[in-house]
Amino acid sequence: MRFATDTGGTFTDLVVEDDDGSITLHKAPTVPSDPVAGVLDALTVAAEARGLTLAGLLAKADSFIHGTTHAINAIITGRAAKTALLVTQGHRDMLLFREGGRTEPFNHTIAYPQPYIPRGLTFEVPERVLADGSVTLALDEDAVVAVLGDLREAGVEAVAVALLWSTLYPAHELRVGQLIEQHLPGVPYSLSHAVNATLREFRRASSAAIDASLKPLMTRYLGGLTSRLAEAGFGGNVMVLTSAGGMVDAAEVAAAPIRVINSGPSMAPVAGRYYAAREGAWRTAIVADTGGTTYDISLVSDGRIPMTRDLWIGQPYRGHLAGYPSVDVKSVGAGGGSIARVDDAGLLHVGPDSAGSTPGPACYGRGGTRATVTDACVVLGYVDPDFFLGGKMKLDAAAARAVVAADVADRLGCGIEAAAWSILDLATENMVQAIQELTVNQGIDPAEAVLIGGGGAAGLNSTFIARRLGCRRLLIPETGAAMSAAGAMMSDLSTEYAATVHSSTEAFDTARVNAVLDRLRAQAQGFADRAGLPGRIAFVAEARYAGQVWDIDVPLPDAAFASEADVAAFRDAFDAMHEQIFTIRDAASAVELVGLRARVSCTARPESDFRLRTDPEAAAQSRHRPVYFAGRGWTDTPVLRWDSIPADRDIPGPALIESSFTTVVVDPPARFRRSGDGALLIEA
Template sequence: MRLASDTGGTFTDLVVEEDDGRITMYKSPTVPDDPVLGVLRALELAAEDRGLSLQELMARADTFIHGTTHAINAIITGNVARTALLVTKGHRDILVFREGGRVEPFNQSIPFPRPYIPRDLTYEIPERILSTGAIHRDLDEAAVIGVLQSLKEQQVEAVAVCLLWATINPAHELRVGELIAEHLPGVPYTLAHDVNPTLREFRRASSAAIDASLKPLMGHYLSGLTDRIRGEGFTGDIMLLTSSGGMVDAAEVARSPIKVINSGPSMAPISGHYYARAEAQADDVIVADTGGTTYDISLVRKGVVPITRELWIGRPLLGHLVGYPSVEVKSVGAGGGSIAHVDQGGLLRVGPQSAGAKPGPVCYRQGGTKPTVTDASVALGHIDPDFFLGGRIKLDRPAAIEAIRKQVAEPLGMSVDEASWQIIALATEGMVQAIADITVAQGIDPANAVLIGGGGAAGLNSTFIARRLGCKSLVIPETGAALSAAGAMMSPLISEYATSIFVSSDRFDREALAAAIERLRAKCEDFASRSPAASGAPRISFVAEARYEGQVWDIDVKFDPQKILGPDGSEIFRAGFDDMHEQIFAVRDPGSAVEIIGIRATLRADIRRDVEFRLHSPGALSGDHRPREIYFHGYGRLQTPVLRLEAIAPGRPGQGPAIIESAFTTIVVDPDARFHRSGTGSIVIHP
């Protein structure tokens, strides 16, 4: 048995896979003050469903997979360790200067962003290594020890080290690490060449700073998670989801917590890709995961989940650059818990503030007083207040209506129905614009893409979003309410390693290239040997960071190690680079040499067997509910059939209006839309 949990801002999702391949799904409210408790409560639901105690359930499981936003939330709120940064003498302002550039160069009202580690906690170390790897100035160990004594007096909780050209020769960084371990025992530290071996100083320093600052927090979180899961009788592998769309052993995360910053959201495109492929839909797929707090958008192009190294926490150029590979996801403050209010100018606003898990929407009866998107859906009749989460939570519809009446409808001079619809419409428009931004920027026409709707709140307005975008079809998977947790079940074991190297097509050093490839291959194989959860043979792929001579920025080009080291290796790689450069920038430069400045190796090993991923639906849950009166804009209130998702026969065409319910989500199909249930169990809507 395998367990996969994803802790969101409002709900904690759990997907359970039995040994025979049956999939079941559970949701439990997130506990913000104790996220692990939310996971345990979801596990208790799974145990209760099987007539087992929690200990009996955990004893049966062999793998526990966990996704969490704990790391990124800590950075956003500033709840990270007091961290110092050690740099080469003369380069104290790496984090201050960044890479230059401003969002609006001539707008002086935008303050210059603060460095992740303040300047007064940045210390210069006398040493210097040249770009060739030669030591120009020996490391002054006495000066390092003096700095470490100062850090002890200032009660620094973590240390990041970023010395010049350590990616070529890490000797000084390694020695500083040894001195930290000796003179600051128990204080975690991060060496920049180890966490992000790129040539760019700011990116290495930023990655090291973020990673080090998270180590005390994530170490405590992971030890608590592990102890409590083990305490319930679990003896199997504990895996954590990474930003790059895979998973690693919890011990690996404790060593490098930067890997899990975008943990949960990175899984939605994995499952979105699976369902789009199963439905044989368009080459371009938009995956939208609607939770209670955020709306996460990602793209899958020609079956490839895009990875970026431009992950910023906050706005680009104003926030903090992670520098670690991550599935490209754009998040906006919109979801079922987004709060609606009328501003001083008399305009309706929805989000980005969210009611979250506590106090939650008004209808939850947990102290919330401000109307949300969920309250609007309840008021319109879209959500059955007696069947929320399969009836486990009873919602207060009169309270939702009253909150919308007082705070939105009366100030705007409209009916509660119209005010509720305007809340839904405004939330929809914000989501549409977010999708348009990410698609148009990459040359994708949303009208030619399929929209995958995931998250517990996806069904409430995804039909309206798809229609506004011009999408011909919308797919809401049967496990869509827990899209990220489902993706966790499908994702492989992934780890990436990188090294800096300089090889030019004019001076093609095969020996240096072969040595670099072999070093990375050895690291991948060592990682695989330490990961017993992998069931399939590991696959190692290689990417070169390359550029034309004189260019500042590089692009990623995949290569075959055997071919690139062969007699025609330089020409083969050159042709591949020219093609990739032309594909991205519409230009190629055959007259310039091509430079390789770094190599990355990625290991992938399957965790799950390649079998069908279908949700198990007990027969007792089948059967449609009685029709109810639903408000649809332009039609008023209509007597609308309410269908049970599991009871819809595959292939049978349906015409809106309809409400499709399961124990985890509600799908709204308005009168203008058609729908059917596919052979994979997904609801396919043609807006």
């Protein structure tokens, strides 16, 4: 038995895989002040569903996979550790100057962003190594010891070290690390060359600063998670999801917490890739995960999950750059808990503020006093107040109507139903705009893709989103209500190793490049050996035309350069990739190799179908109820239980398809069918 959890802003999702390969879904409200409590609550719900105690359930399992937003929430809320940054003498302002770029270059009313670590906690170290490895200023160890004494007096809780050219010549950084261990025992530290082996000093410094600041917090959090699970009766392995779409042992995450900043959202594309291949082998899938707070979207094309090294915490250029490889997910502040308001000019807004899980939407009955998208859906009849979470949580329909009336209807001078529809309609438009920006920027026509809707609130408006996009095919997987947790169950044990190496096709240093490849291969194989599983290793070259500022990734199927033909093949692959991205190739310019990366993946789950356990009593629970649709008013609508729908039968709308964790709204113009594997396929 295995568990996979995703801790969201409103609910903690849990997927349980039994020994026979069948899976079940469970949810419990997230506890923002104690996320582990929400995890234990979800496990308790799963235990009760099986007639077991929590200890009895946990004793049956051998692995627990955890996705968390604890790290990124700590950064956003300013709860990360008090961290100092040590830099090369004369380069104190690396984090302040950044590397250029502005979201609004001519809007000078926006204040210049503050560095992640304030200047008052940034200290210069007398040392200097040049790009060729020559030392023009030896490391002044006495000065470093004096700085460490100042850090002790200042109560610093973590230290980041980012010295120039350390990614090629790390001796000085390694020695500073030894001095920290000697003079600040017990204080965690991060060395930039080990955290993010990139040539660009701002990115290395930013990655090291963020990583160091999270170490005390994540060590306590993961230690608490592991110990509390053990106290409750769990004796298996605790794994944590990474931003790069894989998972690693919890102990490894505590040593490098920057890996898990985008932990939960990275899993929806993993699940989306699986379902796109299973249901129709679609070339392009738009994967959308609707949570209580955010709407996360990504594109899966030709079975490839999109990756980025430009992961920003907050707005691009105004926030903080993690600089660590991550699944490329775009998020907008739109979800089931998004708050609706009417401004002084009489304009309606929905989000980005969210009611979260505490107090939550007004209909939750926990003290919420603001109208949200969920409240609007209760008013419209889309959500059954008596069947929320399968009847485990009763909603207050009167409270939903009251806040929609007070916050929106009265201020707009319209009826409650019209106001509720306007809230949902505007939330839908925000989601559509986000998808259009993502697809158009990559030259993708949504009409040629499949839209995959995940998250507990996805079914409420995904049909409307697909229609506005011109997307003819909408897929709601049977595990869609907990799609990120399902993706976690499908993910591999994986990590990535990187190294900086510079060479040019004009004079390719074969021996040096092959030596770096061999080192990366050994590191990757070591990870697989520690996991005790066969490892698949994929290599990527970071390359550019001579004189270019930015590089692109080029896969290296043959991870060795044995002859000039291998160099020529690398050159051809780079030209083809550059032409695919930028529509041009420059045959006259040399190609520069600036870095290499090795990603190792170990299959943690045997190849088998991902089968959701069905409810044998679902057929007897189908019924009708009035539902409000714009332009049609209240419409008598069949309410079908998901598991009761016969497979491969085309059914016209309107209909509401309910499960214990979600409701899918199919309006009158749409049609739907349930596939043999249990997913809903909708033609909007």
